[in-house]
Amino acid sequence: MLSTSCSKFVDGYEVSPNNPVKATGPLVLSSAELGLMSVYAGTPARTAGVLTQQLGGTADQMLAIDMYDIKEGDATNDWNNIYNNVIQPCNDIVAQYSEGNPHNKAMALVIKAMGLGVATDMWGDVPGQEGGMGNINGNFSPKYDAQKDIYAQIQSLLDEAIGLLKTAGSDVREVGANDLFFKGDLAKWLNTAYLLKARYAIHLTKKNANDAATKALDALSNVTNVGDLRATYGESYNENNQWFQFSQGRATLLRMGENLINMMKASNDPRLSVYAAVAPGGGYVGAAPGSENQNASELGTYMAGQTSPITLAGYVEALFIKAEANLILGKTQEAADAYNTAVLTHVQNATGSPAPAAFVTAYASETAASITKEKIMNQKYVALFAQIEAYTDWRRTGFPTLTPNPHNVLNKPAIPRRLPTDQNERLYNKNAVVTSDILKPVWWDE
Template structure:
């Protein structure tokens, strides 16, 4: 793991080399003592790096393969208008994920470890809370995509380290979040997050809610993990969710993208013609149309012929990119908010957990609230005839349809979110069929380990194919 351990100035230089990361990752620093800086100078670039290069997956930030975009391909929300083979037909090789793996460890985990240790030493506990929550968030992304990963011995600068089992990483994330919640009750210290916090602006009550939201997510992930009881996991998820986000105002999001050159929302950059281009996939567009979903015009643009049009993944590239719909301004405008963890997700976690513990009738109120919270977030009137008719068309939940409908609605509310791929692997919904011209024979269930990691830190887990399952994705 030595190659992933960088001082703050060096990792900033690496990540600032492309796209919108440059403006946001420039910070003042002492080049002779890079970690001897205030916590505020560590937090902001760490948050921006995670948001820009991981959660929103900027294709112009040096990440030629990004997690968020790839997951949206594989859940068939997005497509790339290029003839196959491409990532959307399941071509993902070890060298393709070198940069995104590096980014997660350098600008993410390593900087957050520095921040946490510094905050504890200075008794600035608000910063240690933030560092731990973001570390648990980043570890979740890494282990959900790669399975076993270097963690407990992976941050000490050694070249060759063993991988932690995914189950152990999950236990570590839950323990870390518990510690963050406990530390939130301590005196915050002399320095506290404020404008340097791009996610919550220093509102520590929301950081605690984020911690509980992650706990709920990670509990529900293990409903089919070997040795874990789905009812017990669901009860744990319900208990955590009760202390998580209570409204759209609480959710984790980055609102600092101004739209100025170098400060654009990453999804805006992703749909630029120079990046593929990235367009809507027919699977998602056709689903919106079939359901007469009132969110359609807010989620996606119309193609040049005036219709909602998605690309059939795996077919020959169209000569005119504009015939396809793309994500609309709410999610992909130059100054759009980048959403990290949505309030609606909490409601759908509660719906799933309530169904698993108490049945469809118990799940339905959460399910309806999940749909309505997303409608309201998009600016739609939840008492309008169109919205009420749509919600009514999704009812009632029954023992036979509950998980399917919860996941279908959750995937729309989590538009472009990495969690959709996790949910598909856990539940099989929304239903997907293998794309045309597929590079491998089934929809991928994990990422390959990076080539740089295979070369520098060879481990037996690295032989896994992208069609192999991670530990919690048991059959």
């Protein structure tokens, strides 16, 4: 009798709540969010920055990218990060932790859409419906979906997320602090989902410009300045900004790019002093493609400060999309207004001060008669410094005008327009669609 009573008394208490034997949806969400941060502030962003000449690769693997010496094994870690640390945990949430947790599921769908977006924009055709499902259904050879279909999947994921975010009531297990981006703030997640719908709509301007613009503006009608999706960092070493950590551990590899530095110097851009550090010889100096100029300026505190936040999707981007979309549809005054607001907002965000009067007059006072696509995209290029979107924008619009590295290993006057298929996919996935030509445009860039 005593034995039975004791057994009932301790039933359930032998399991420590601080040492769970099974993950929860919110815990898995944290993992996926960390994976997304490392993608958007990691090698894909550095690659995009070098190829668009915002940055200069000056040694080792960054110099190889600068020289267009990009091989199929170079981005294996990034491919694995996207599918193993972003898409796979999001699939886990959908498969195992969705019941009673619609908001947690919605956040996972948004994150998955962003991870899938980077994969397809950098590689073209990629695993979509079957990607990241190996630990769930045992399929470790996922079929590749055409990029056109991947884009439809992204929009579908975002639509489903929006519907779930609008679901009344609370989750069985609230996300709260496990949501590293918004601490469970549904309004901010909803805002981000609509912004992403606009982002992926405007990417398709080469396919159908009017349709892309119309869909982008429709999504943007739901976007406000309620809060950007940002990666935030702490003061402990393992919590530091990723660009800062890269500069500390691999200081010789990367410098500011000559094209961006010269553009900002020519316009007396007030953001230059936070974008770039003063060069060893004084002033702000950019590394020309292939120059290996390690006396050029290092990244400044805006992107590479020890605790500087990094925007993954934000209101300034939304304003530039709004400007471009309105211009495509012939609404030039609306385009000018959105453009002016975008430039002024970003200067304030980056420097902490309003733009100087002379800069406002020269670069943020466009009218219906003066606004152009080149002006919009050039200023978006500056504002989206070291972001993957700048590489996507350059490929689909041709702005800013870039001169290929004349010393590149391809011996062709062209800048790479994609990454080659990952070598592990070629070797071990029988369903892989293999593309080795890095000058071949992805579907939306054709």
